[in-house]
Structure formats: C-alpha cells, structure tokens
Amino acid sequence: MNFASRLDNVETSAIRELFKLLGKPGIISFAGGFPDAAMFDVEGIRESVNKALQQEAGGALQYGATEGYEPLREQLSAFMASKGVAVAADGLIVTTGSQQALDLIGKTMISPGDKVIVEGPTFLATIQCFRLYGADIISAPIDENGVKVDVLEQLIVEHKPKFVYLIPTFGNPSGRMLSLERRKRVLELAVNHETLIVEDDPYGDLYFGEPPPPSILSLCAQQPGAREWVAHCGSLSKVLSPGLRVGWMVAPPELLAKATMCKQFSDAHTSTFAQATAAQYLKSGRMPATLAKVRKTYAERAAAMGAALKRELGDAIEFTQPQGGLFFWARLTGANGRISDANEFAKKAIEEKVAFVPGAPFFATNPDLSTLRLSFATADVAKIEEGVGRLGKAMG
Amino acid sequence: MNFASRLDNVETSAIRELFKLLGKPGIISFAGGFPDAAMFDVEGIRESVNKALQQEAGGALQYGATEGYEPLREQLSAFMASKGVAVAADGLIVTTGSQQALDLIGKTMISPGDKVIVEGPTFLATIQCFRLYGADIISAPIDENGVKVDVLEQLIVEHKPKFVYLIPTFGNPSGRMLSLERRKRVLELAVNHETLIVEDDPYGDLYFGEPPPPSILSLCAQQPGAREWVAHCGSLSKVLSPGLRVGWMVAPPELLAKATMCKQFSDAHTSTFAQATAAQYLKSGRMPATLAKVRKTYAERAAAMGAALKRELGDAIEFTQPQGGLFFWARLTGANGRISDANEFAKKAIEEKVAFVPGAPFFATNPDLSTLRLSFATADVAKIEEGVGRLGKAMG
Structure with missing residues (x-):
C-alpha cells in the first residue's frame, strides 16, 4: 500500500x-x-455529568455545533475573564484537547515547505504535528527566562515563518517561564513583522508561588494591533482531566473561521457529552x-x-x-x-x-x-x- | 494572514x-x-457513566492510548462479532466519531493530486475532508442497488485511485443498499486491482425489515486476500449517541499503525470519559x-x-x-x-x-x-x- x-x-x-x-x-x-x-475531582465530575444528563440530555448526547457547545463556550469565556482576559464566547472554539488546536492551526496555516519557529526544546507532538503538514521547523534557543527574543527576531527576519509557536509558561519540556519583558517584546515582534504568535498555555494555572506574568494573549490589550497576530490554546487536561479532551483556541476571527471549517471535517465537533460535563463543572464553582x-x-x-x-x-x-x-x-x-x-x-x-x-x-x-x-x-x-x-x- | x-x-x-x-x-x-x-437511551448512558466513574475513574479521566481505551476496543470487537465479523480488539482503533476515521484515512493515504473514487452522490463532509488533503475526487454513479460496479471497474482502471470510498448500506444521502452480488464484486475489484476499499457503515444497524447483506468487511472471509484491501468505519452516533463522538476503524495492520500515528498528532486520543461510558453501555447488554x-x-x-x-x-x-x-x-x-x-x-x-x-x-x-x-x-x-x-x- x-x-x-x-x-x-x-x-x-x-x-x-x-x-x-x-x-x-x-x-x-x-x-x-x-x-x-x-x-x-471525580466527585465533582460525577455531579457535573449527572446534572448535564438531567438538565440537557438532548444537547449533551446530540450532534453539536463545530465551534463548540454554547454553554461551555460561555463558561470558558468566564474562566478566561477570571484570569484577566476578555474573550467573548464566540471569540473561541472548543477543540478535542489542545492537541487538536495545534492540529487545526497546522491544517489551516501550513503549506508544505512553510517555515515555523518553535522553542528549542519544545513539545514533541507539536513538532510532529506541524511536520505532518509539511512544515520546515526552525528552533529558537531558550535560557532561564524562556525564549531568547533577540535571536527570535533574527530568525523571524531571516525565515519569514508562517507563525511562531511558544509555550511561554512552564512549558513542556523546559518548565521555563517567559519573563514579562520578553512577553511584551514578543508582541512587538508579532506586530512589527506581521507574524502570528501561537501561545500554547496548558500549564499557566499550575503555578506554585506568585502567579506567572499575564499570558501573551492578555497582554494584547496593551499593544495596539497585537490581537490580530495572536492565537492562544487553552486546556482543561492538566487542571481538571485529560480524559475529557476539552481544549479551546482563541484566535483572530478569520483564522478561527478557517480552523472551524477544518474541524468540521476533522471530527465534526468535540464530544458534547464531555463539553456539557465540563460546562457544568466550571459553572459549579469547584474549579478554584x-x-x-x-x-x-x-x-x-x-x-x-x-x-x-x-x-x-x-x-x-x-x-x-x-x-x-x-x-x-x-x-x-x-x-x-x-x-x-x-x-x-x-x-x-x-x-x-x-x-x-x-x-x-x-x-x-x-x-x-x-x-x-x-x-x-x-x-x-x-x-x-x-x-x-x-x-x-x-x-x- | x-x-x-x-x-x-x-x-x-x-x-x-x-x-x-x-x-x-x-x-x-x-x-x-x-x-x-x-x-x-439517557438512562442507560447515565448508568454507564456512573459505573465508569465508580469502577475506573482513573482510566476514564486520564490520558489514554491513542489506539483507544482497551475495554472499549474489546466491547467493539464483541459488537462486531455479534454482526458476524471477526475483528480482534487490536484490529481496530477508536476514533472521535467516524468523521475522524475519514480524516485519518485522508491524512494517511492522500498525497495532493491523488485520485479517490466516491459514489455520486455521497456524504458531503467526506468529499470536503478528502479535498482538504488534495484529493481529486471522481464520482461513480449509483442506481437502486447502489454503486454501479461495472462503471466502478472502468473508473478504477482509468484513474488508479488511492482508494474507493463507499457507504454501501443505507448511505447518506442515497439511502441505497448495495446488493450482495455487487458487494462480492467490489471485493473482487479490490483484490484484482490492488485497490483499497473504504467501507463507511454508520447506518447498517438501522434496517427496517430483514437485515442488509453482510458488510464488505465481513465478506472478506470468503475472498482470499481481500482483508488486505478493506478499511471499515463504524460509529455509535446513529444508534446510541452522536454526542459521545465514538467511532472506530478496522484496517490492515500497516494502515492502522500509520493512522494511529496520525491520530496521535490530531487529538492524542478520543475522550476516555466517552470511551469508558460507551464500553460500559455495550457491556450492560442494553444495545439490542x-x-x-x-x-x-x-x-x-x-x-x-x-x-x-x-x-x-x-x-x-x-x-x-x-x-x-x-x-x-x-x-x-x-x-x-x-x-x-x-x-x-x-x-x-x-x-x-x-x-x-x-x-x-x-x-x-x-x-x-x-x-x-x-x-x-x-x-x-x-x-x-x-x-x-x-x-x-x-x-x-
């Protein structure tokens, strides 16, 4: 074959x-x-799924919108707001784990031969995912404060990448936290070089002492035009349960629309059964x-x-x-x-x-x-x- | 952008x-x-998810194998056996709805410019899914007994397609049932022309009178070498609940392995929460x-x-x-x-x-x-x- x-x-x-x-x-x-x-939190998830099946069995078990189950989109919008980011419910789509958000970004953005810049080291499944779409992956080095932004700028100028993929907060595998100063500089680079930044943020809620600096997405509010150049992937996998496979993606409207079209043909939509459960969980107030x-x-x-x-x-x-x-x-x-x-x-x-x-x-x-x-x-x-x-x- | x-x-x-x-x-x-x-069957699903969370919360909420949650693979193997098809648990992978099985077949098989033969008419999301991978889609006409196998053979000879995609049983949109004689002929074509047949079968259980002829997959037992040229997509969406997003794919070992690798980077695995629920449901004996x-x-x-x-x-x-x-x-x-x-x-x-x-x-x-x-x-x-x-x- x-x-x-x-x-x-x-x-x-x-x-x-x-x-x-x-x-x-x-x-x-x-x-x-x-x-x-x-x-x-097995007990909380058990209560949530039972509430979903009691109150909204039709929605939880039926086909749903590719963009995501509306009550979950609203809860995720509220969850983002609790972290200081204003994202409307229709400014995000629900994905089958944040792995699917990466896959949709690859499918939507990468033509064979396109350059993509990632951190060296970065999440293994991201490298493979983007390579499957034909990406030529360039590594930007890190130090104890995350990616070296001066080298990143040189690489952007040299390679004109389709996008830059970063895990700025406690990244896998590096565990590093990109400093506030560098986050701001990354946004400047995005705007100045008209380069999409993909911020993968599954670990940001898992801080041990002081909260980390604001996400690159939330810093967009301080940088005119920046929101047009940032996609952000979130996930409940590390904080609630990976088995639900509930992630989400925030992106500029046109990218979000194209990613939704691609998702339609990837898996139609994320399990409404899992989405309704996650929505009830977030609504229950148990997350903090x-x-x-x-x-x-x-x-x-x-x-x-x-x-x-x-x-x-x-x-x-x-x-x-x-x-x-x-x-x-x-x-x-x-x-x-x-x-x-x-x-x-x-x-x-x-x-x-x-x-x-x-x-x-x-x-x-x-x-x-x-x-x-x-x-x-x-x-x-x-x-x-x-x-x-x-x-x-x-x-x- | x-x-x-x-x-x-x-x-x-x-x-x-x-x-x-x-x-x-x-x-x-x-x-x-x-x-x-x-x-x-909301009550049956409610009982199933509660049983899963009681008996196997770790598995149902944790990351799982890309190939699928083992208890579900075993139940699906038994479900296929009840329909007369011998498929070992490791002869299938679980997919996020059968839409994802189609996506994985596209990702695994289609290089840009490859020909793929489908029925005219066929499922709309299949056409789009395969086109996203660069397929050049050829239509084979149908009549009241499903795809016209004589024309199909001509098209296979002329276009040397990467594969032929059929919904032989009560297909969307045609509702037609491919006759037993034609099913056998399709298998002969597969073997003679070394052409993969993708059998999409989400509707086969929804018969009104007599059961339909055996699936193309199950007819492989009668045709030496045929099993090497058949992939089969199943789904719980039409018979139990689409919201679970539980489908599966049976395929020759090498194709199954490549599709599993692609799935790893598409969504890591299908929701174990939904998979464990589906496994408990099938185990409960309520399906008949x-x-x-x-x-x-x-x-x-x-x-x-x-x-x-x-x-x-x-x-x-x-x-x-x-x-x-x-x-x-x-x-x-x-x-x-x-x-x-x-x-x-x-x-x-x-x-x-x-x-x-x-x-x-x-x-x-x-x-x-x-x-x-x-x-x-x-x-x-x-x-x-x-x-x-x-x-x-x-x-x-």
Whole structure:
C-alpha cells in the first residue's frame, strides 16, 4: 500500500520505545507528561455529568455545533475573564484537547515547505504535528527566562515563518517561564513583522508561588494591533482531566473561521457529552478549590525533587527550579568525568528502576544530548526521594 | 494572514446557509442528518457513566492510548462479532466519531493530486475532508442497488485511485443498499486491482425489515486476500449517541499503525470519559433493545414518508423506498411542467415552512440538480404527514 507523502516527514515518537519499559514492576517513573490521576475531582465530575444528563440530555448526547457547545463556550469565556482576559464566547472554539488546536492551526496555516519557529526544546507532538503538514521547523534557543527574543527576531527576519509557536509558561519540556519583558517584546515582534504568535498555555494555572506574568494573549490589550497576530490554546487536561479532551483556541476571527471549517471535517465537533460535563463543572464553582489543591501538591513535589536532585547528583546536573507546571528540565554537566550523555544515563537509570526522558527528541534541530526531562507530577514525595536516590546510584 | 494552500480546495458546506433558516418558528425540517434525540437511551448512558466513574475513574479521566481505551476496543470487537465479523480488539482503533476515521484515512493515504473514487452522490463532509488533503475526487454513479460496479471497474482502471470510498448500506444521502452480488464484486475489484476499499457503515444497524447483506468487511472471509484491501468505519452516533463522538476503524495492520500515528498528532486520543461510558453501555447488554426500538421508530416514519410523498407529490417525484437508515433520496421528474429544479423547490418549500436539502452538493462532480434528500428521522409520523402535505402545496 502506498501511503501519503506527508508521512515521510515524521516518525513515531522516539520516546515511545522507552515508555514500553515503564510497565516493568518496581519502576519509579519521572518519564510521563501526565497529571496525577489521584488529584482528579471525580466527585465533582460525577455531579457535573449527572446534572448535564438531567438538565440537557438532548444537547449533551446530540450532534453539536463545530465551534463548540454554547454553554461551555460561555463558561470558558468566564474562566478566561477570571484570569484577566476578555474573550467573548464566540471569540473561541472548543477543540478535542489542545492537541487538536495545534492540529487545526497546522491544517489551516501550513503549506508544505512553510517555515515555523518553535522553542528549542519544545513539545514533541507539536513538532510532529506541524511536520505532518509539511512544515520546515526552525528552533529558537531558550535560557532561564524562556525564549531568547533577540535571536527570535533574527530568525523571524531571516525565515519569514508562517507563525511562531511558544509555550511561554512552564512549558513542556523546559518548565521555563517567559519573563514579562520578553512577553511584551514578543508582541512587538508579532506586530512589527506581521507574524502570528501561537501561545500554547496548558500549564499557566499550575503555578506554585506568585502567579506567572499575564499570558501573551492578555497582554494584547496593551499593544495596539497585537490581537490580530495572536492565537492562544487553552486546556482543561492538566487542571481538571485529560480524559475529557476539552481544549479551546482563541484566535483572530478569520483564522478561527478557517480552523472551524477544518474541524468540521476533522471530527465534526468535540464530544458534547464531555463539553456539557465540563460546562457544568466550571459553572459549579469547584474549579478554584481544585486548582488550589493541585498547585499545592505539585509545589511540594517540585520542591522535593529539586532538593533531592541537588543532594543526590550535586554538580553532575544543572537545572532551573520550576515555578510551576509538571517538569524539571536539566542538563548533565559531565563534571569530574561523570556521565554527560542523557541516553546513556537513561539506560543506567532503568537498570536502577527509575525512568526519565532524554531531552534530545524535544529539539526540532540541533539536539542537546546532555539534556533530560523529569516529571514530578505523578510520584508522591516519598517516591520522588527514592527515585532520585536511584538516579544518584545510576550516576555512580 | 496567508492561509494554507490546501484551503483553496474546499469551501464551507453549501448547505450550511440553508441550515440557518431552520431555526425559524414553525418550520418542519426534513433537512437534518441527525438521529432523533428523543430516542437516546439517557438512562442507560447515565448508568454507564456512573459505573465508569465508580469502577475506573482513573482510566476514564486520564490520558489514554491513542489506539483507544482497551475495554472499549474489546466491547467493539464483541459488537462486531455479534454482526458476524471477526475483528480482534487490536484490529481496530477508536476514533472521535467516524468523521475522524475519514480524516485519518485522508491524512494517511492522500498525497495532493491523488485520485479517490466516491459514489455520486455521497456524504458531503467526506468529499470536503478528502479535498482538504488534495484529493481529486471522481464520482461513480449509483442506481437502486447502489454503486454501479461495472462503471466502478472502468473508473478504477482509468484513474488508479488511492482508494474507493463507499457507504454501501443505507448511505447518506442515497439511502441505497448495495446488493450482495455487487458487494462480492467490489471485493473482487479490490483484490484484482490492488485497490483499497473504504467501507463507511454508520447506518447498517438501522434496517427496517430483514437485515442488509453482510458488510464488505465481513465478506472478506470468503475472498482470499481481500482483508488486505478493506478499511471499515463504524460509529455509535446513529444508534446510541452522536454526542459521545465514538467511532472506530478496522484496517490492515500497516494502515492502522500509520493512522494511529496520525491520530496521535490530531487529538492524542478520543475522550476516555466517552470511551469508558460507551464500553460500559455495550457491556450492560442494553444495545439490542435500543437498536430494536430505534429500528421500529424509523421504520414507521420511513413508511409514513414514502406513502405521503406518493400521495402528495404523485408523478412529480420518484424515489426508491429506503429499507433502512435515515434518508429518502428523490428526484423531481418535472412531469406535466412541474418544478424539476430542487433548489427552486427548496425555496418554495421554505415559504410553506418545510425544509429539505437539495441533492446537488452531494455530488463531487456532475451534480444532478433535480435530486433532493429528505430525512425522516427527527419528525414524528404526524409531522411527517403535515410536512409532506406542505411539500405538496409547494409543488403546486
């Protein structure tokens, strides 16, 4: 059978093979990108779906508008407003997880050969998703304050990309937070170079101390013309439940209309059953308490992991302590002749029954082989201590 | 903003404008493609979701495998077996409605410029979906027994298509049932010409009298090598609830693997919340009674519509009485100088407060302007009588 030529641009995730090892008994895994299922508000979701089936079974079980279930669009508009962003209900569409928002942006925007700039490193499934549409991916480097905006400007001028994709707040895998100053500069670049910025923001609500700077979308209010050049992807996956597959996308009207047309032929609409449940949940007022609980738990785990990494690995590793999200992004220093290759370290770690993900696959170009990603989301503090201890043994 | 070149191949559904008129008060609509929400087994779904949240909340709310939620794959395998098709759980993937199965087939198979053969007429969203991937769509004509297989063979030889897409059983919009003899012939063509057949089967369970002939997929058992050339799309949308967005796709292993990779970057996976609910529903054993009820109701409505059309429109219209599904497909004869253009008739019908969909948009090429589609699914018998009476007035 002859498959489509677009498949030549991608391969199945390089880290999938690793994930097959994780089922082994006794492994402590820092490899996943999942939230902790133990923190799902099952009772709140149960109440919400029962209310939806009681009050609006027709809507919750029938075909719905491609743009999204109206009560959910209204609740998401209110949710955005609670974070300081004015988005009308018809200024967003509901997507099947924010992964679908990325897919729709790719389908709507990318012609084969188009350039797209992403952070190096960035979310693996984004790279593959855009490549399937024929994108030529360019990486912009990051430092502890997120993407380097001076280099980003040079790359925009040089490559004239179709758009720039950023995860500015506690990004996967870097965990970095783009500074307020840089966020403003990104918006200036968008307007000056007439370049679309795609802001992916699934982690912004998962801050541990002070809230992060306003999203790039919300900063548009301060920059004339900027709103025309910003698309924003949100998600309930990391804060409520990934299984609902409820994300959303805010974008300029024309892009939103074209993405809606593409969505019509992608999956007709997102599950109204899940949408009505999510709408009832947001309406129930339980979200602030859920967020507070999730933040507190992840903050404890992140603190424990940071301390343990310093204690167990010392100068063999360097990292920026994350202020939110699910991930540590670290670099093996090779100090005193210790392991500097993350793949080699991953193999030794598996022998010690602890897993993480080497960082190289997260780079669209020029992979840094000494990097790695560690998630602190799904292991409790005791397991984190134990797992990082095993990492220490693996490092030797 | 410059959008992707693939968007040049499609436009928003031509019938969308019509649908905007349907909200008008007092309109009786035969225009929709929806099942009747009054027939949804709300109680059964409520019990199923509660059971899922009680027994497997972690799985139902967490990220899941791209291929589908294992308990649902097993239930779907059993559901297929109950219809006489042996498909292992890992021989199918779960999709976000069968619309996504079509999208994944397009993404996986179609390179720009590839030929794809469909029935003329066929499902509108399929045409658009495949065109978005750059397909050049060829139409094969139908008669009262479905696609004309002799013409289909000529077209396969002439165009060497990437695949042939058929809705053999009570198709949208034609309502036709491909005869057993022709199904077997289609399989011979698939094997002889090494051409993939995509069988879309959302309506096969909605038969009114005798069950339809076995699906093309199930006939593969009788034709050596045929299973290598058949993909099959199933759906719970028409028989249980479209709002769940649960469909599935059976295909040869390599195609299934590539489609799974594409799905990973399309929406990661279908809502596990909906999948776990559907799995519990199928497990509950309620499906046979639900199907019996739905079949009986639609059979009554189809009979009422057929009789009313004959009575009210006489020789101004011709059609084949459907033996299942949701649709009448009819042609205006223009006999005795009466209206033969379905668009003109649709306008007059709206003035009389009754709506249907002109058939032209369902043809990828060479539209027959005298055709129309009437759904009997959502109006009860009294409304059908009243609505067809109005059609009689509109015809004059």
